[in-house]
Amino acid sequence: MDTGSPMLSLEDLKVEFPISIGTVTAVNGVSLDLFQGEVMGLVGESGCGKSTLGLSIPRLLRPPGRIASGRILYRGRDIVRMGKRELLSLRGSKIAMIFQDPLTSLNPLYSIGHHFVETVRAHDGRVSRREALGRAASVLESLGIAAERLDEFPHQMSGGMRQRIMIGLALILSPDLLIADEPTTALDVIVEAQFLDLLDVLRKQYNLTIILITHNLGNVAQLADRITVMYGGTIAEVGPAQSIFDRPLHPYTQGLLASIPNIRLDEPKLKTMAGSPPDLVDPPAGCVFHPRCPQVMDTCRQDRPPLFARNGHKAACWLYR
Numbered sequence: 001m002d003t004g005s006p007m008l009s010l011e012d013l014k015v016e017f018p019i020s021i022g023t024v025t026a027v028n029g030v031s032l033d034l035f036q037g038e039v040m041g042l043v044g045e046s047g048c049g050k051s052t053l054g055l056s057i058p059r060l061l062r063p064p065g066r067i068a069s070g071r072i073l074y075r076g077r078d079i080v081r082m083g084k085r086e087l088l089s090l091r092g093s094k095i096a097m098i099f100q101d102p103l104t105s106l107n108p109l110y111s112i113g114h115h116f117v118e119t120v121r122a123h124d125g126r127v128s129r130r131e132a133l134g135r136a137a138s139v140l141e142s143l144g145i146a147a148e149r150l151d152e153f154p155h156q157m158s159g160g161m162r163q164r165i166m167i168g169l170a171l172i173l174s175p176d177l178l179i180a181d182e183p184t185t186a187l188d189v190i191v192e193a194q195f196l197d198l199l200d201v202l203r204k205q206y207n208l209t210i211i212l213i214t215h216n217l218g219n220v221a222q223l224a225d226r227i228t229v230m231y232g233g234t235i236a237e238v239g240p241a242q243s244i245f246d247r248p249l250h251p252y253t254q255g256l257l258a259s260i261p262n263i264r265l266d267e268p269k270l271k272t273m274a275g276s277p278p279d280l281v282d283p284p285a286g287c288v289f290h291p292r293c294p295q296v297m298d299t300c301r302q303d304r305p306p307l308f309a310r311n312g313h314k315a316a317c318w319l320y321r
């Protein structure tokens with residue numbers, strides 16, 4: 001991992017969905033750096049803003065979602081202010097995204113080979129069909145899939161195979177950054193483990209930087225170098241993966257880890273965290289976690305904590321002032 005200047009920097013990013021009853025602030029002032037070659041696990045309970053953050057990076061938010069303020073610097077260029085042409089070229093060749101359910105992204109009417117040809121030619125119309133298929137065959141080979149399967153259709157493939165095809169479609173344009181949003185949720189446990197192993201191999205082979213969005217802390221334990229914990233549209237804590245598991249600072253991270261089986265083997269009993277994530281139309285004042293926090297103090301109800309650095313982590317919590 002290159003820890004020189006960051007490949008991607010989010011600066012005070014705010015993303016909103018204006019809806020009939022108000023405005024959902026799904027990402028609320030997120031600042032984060034990502035370095036070339038690292039795998040960043042993005043975790044947090046449902047509704048905390050993980051997908052919204054992931055989608056906003058290549059500006060794939062659907063209306064009414066919009067980036068209200070902040071910057072997304074990719075190698076120094078601000079994606080938020082990028083023109084359409086530059087954005088399209090960036091999405092094709094530098095930043096790729098894969099989602100939970102490959103079936104919604106693959107067209108049942110077309111062969112797998114056709115999907116690859118379309119992807120390559122949408123980016124560079126000068127590439128012949130034959131050449132695109134040749135490139136597809138070599139990408140498939142790195143995914144452990146025989147080239148003959150390019151003639152098959154999505155419904156002829158298992159869920160794990162389809163997910164590998166989605167990765168292949170993302171990799172064929174040699175991206176730098178892969179954003180994978182819950183890529184294994186639709187897979188069974190064994191296929192999921194194989195898929196994560198594959199991702200680890202590909203990351204080295206293609207020199208990928210990966211943002212892995214997941215509910216499953218086991219997945220990030222296996223793959224991530226660093227972890228970002230999101231809560232209520234904000235970053236609760238960010239730090240090196242192993243250290244987050246061993247010495248979580250933020251009370252939310254502590255609660256999250258204590259409520260997940262097989263992670264903290266030293267915990268005799270699982271505890272569930274009381275309460276649920278906040279309504280992002282009208283989030284709590286001060287620390288957004290304060291209504292659920294076992295260590296809440298008076299300040300927490302009034303002032304929003306910035307990220308404080310401690311033990312190589314950053315935690316948005318007044319306990320570390």
Ligand SMILES: Nc1ncnc2c1ncn2[C@@H]1O[C@H](COP(=O)(O)OP(=O)(O)OP(=O)(O)O)[C@@H](O)[C@H]1O
Pocket residue numbers: 017019024025026044045046047048049050051052053063064065215280
């Ligand atoms: N299209 C939309 N319109 C209105 N609100 C939205 C929309 N998409 C997301 N939201 C809201 O934004 C907030 C963050 O949602 P998001 O999908 O980013 O969370 P998440 O962390 O990815 O959750 P999950 O783990 O369930 O996928 C939620 O309050 C959600 O209701």
Ligand code: SF4
Pocket residue numbers: 250251252287288289290291293294295296297300305316317318319
């Ligand atoms: S700032 Fe206060 S309420 Fe928020 S996590 Fe820290 S102790 Fe708990």
Ligand SMILES: [Mg+2]
Pocket residue numbers: 050051052
């Ligand atoms: Mg999501």
